[in-house]
Amino acid sequence: MDNMDLQVLRQVQQWLDADQRVVLGTITRTWGSAPRPVGAVVAVRQDGTIAGSVSGGCIEDDLIARIREGALRLERPELVRYGVGAEAAQRFGLPCGGTLELMLEPLGPQSALHALLERLGRGERVVRRLDLATGAVTLSAPGEQGGDSADRLVLTDEALVTHHGPQWRLLIIGAGQLSDYLARMALALDYQVKVCDPRDDYPWTLAGVPLTRDMPDDVVLALKPDGHTAVVALTHDPKLDDLALMEALRSPAFYVGAIGSRVNQAKRRARLKEHFDLDDAALARLHGPVGLHIGARTPPEIALSILAHMTAERYGVQISATPTAPAGIDAGCSL
Numbered sequence: 001m002d003n004m005d006l007q008v009l010r011q012v013q014q015w016l017d018a019d020q021r022v023v024l025g026t027i028t029r030t031w032g033s034a035p036r037p038v039g040a041v042v043a044v045r046q047d048g049t050i051a052g053s054v055s056g057g058c059i060e061d062d063l064i065a066r067i068r069e070g071a072l073r074l075e076r077p078e079l080v081r082y083g084v085g086a087e088a089a090q091r092f093g094l095p096c097g098g099t100l101e102l103m104l105e106p107l108g109p110q111s112a113l114h115a116l117l118e119r120l121g122r123g124e125r126v127v128r129r130l131d132l133a134t135g136a137v138t139l140s141a142p143g144e145q146g147g148d149s150a151d152r153l154v155l156t157d158e159a160l161v162t163h164h165g166p167q168w169r170l171l172i173i174g175a176g177q178l179s180d181y182l183a184r185m186a187l188a189l190d191y192q193v194k195v196c197d198p199r200d201d202y203p204w205t206l207a208g209v210p211l212t213r214d215m216p217d218d219v220v221l222a223l224k225p226d227g228h229t230a231v232v233a234l235t236h237d238p239k240l241d242d243l244a245l246m247e248a249l250r251s252p253a254f255y256v257g258a259i260g261s262r263v264n265q266a267k268r269r270a271r272l273k274e275h276f277d278l279d280d281a282a283l284a285r286l287h288g289p290v291g292l293h294i295g296a297r298t299p300p301e302i303a304l305s306i307l308a309h310m311t312a313e314r315y316g317v318q319i320s321a322t323p324t325a326p327a328g329i330d331a332g333c334s335l
Helices: 003-017 058-068 086-091 113-121 177-188 216-223 238-248 262-276 299-314
Strands: 022-031 041-045 050-052 078-082 099-106 126-131 137-140 159-164 168-173 191-196 229-233 255-258
Touching (some): 003 041, 003 113, 022 058, 113 126, 168 216, 177 191, 177 299, 216 229, 238 255
Parallel strands (some): 168 191, 229 255
Antiparallel strands (some): 022 099, 126 137, 126 159
């Protein structure tokens, strides 16, 4: 769930607290290109006031009209489709022949929205299961009760399962200036960010990003990196960076990177192989020098290159991180 959808849920809670009737729409499937991804939400109040979006506006207009006409006085969740066929697709602003599917859910005490927002406010990731027969909602942590921990929407004949909270996590090793820029940009991209630096002489004041003084390997182990976790080492101190990388490369983390020149990266790989028994497959996952080669020299430029590469990895876009560069220039080595 991104920040836009979280804002919708907060607005919905205010409406419910004011005893307003609200219907929540969740995108469950799309065919062809779509303005919003699966899992995106829109809410419509009983008077037609709307929060959020699932299309360019035409579907929202139709929902508002239905609400005002009393056609959506739902007693339980209902699945609707928009855009089946070329004429309807054009009417609702979808690609010709495209389809968008929405689960419309009447909200109330059974929806557990207040409890969901409380858990999201604590930075938790939450699995929300909507019973399609009763409209009742149960909340759990990813992986609880034998469930799938992957952040993906699941729709069956019995239930709609959605994931909420920070879908992506970033652990930064080092509390320097570059880390500050990287953390700020990552927050804007909806990452849950944490910084680790055992050195007391490196202060950290960025609100919303906690700092731990524990040793990096212990922090990585406690974090339990998964396929939605990135670990980026930025201290230039092998004693700290290598400890974090040693554990991160053994984990399912989707991105593991370290700052430094190509010469220093070669030395790092040799150390990790010799002293920590990392094999070639694990070492091949290390992005070093970290980030895309875009000629970055300043801290914000390097932070941009790192997040650009992380984004490409998230979406499976194959981009060479460090192509041949002019003599003396290496991505991520200017600090």
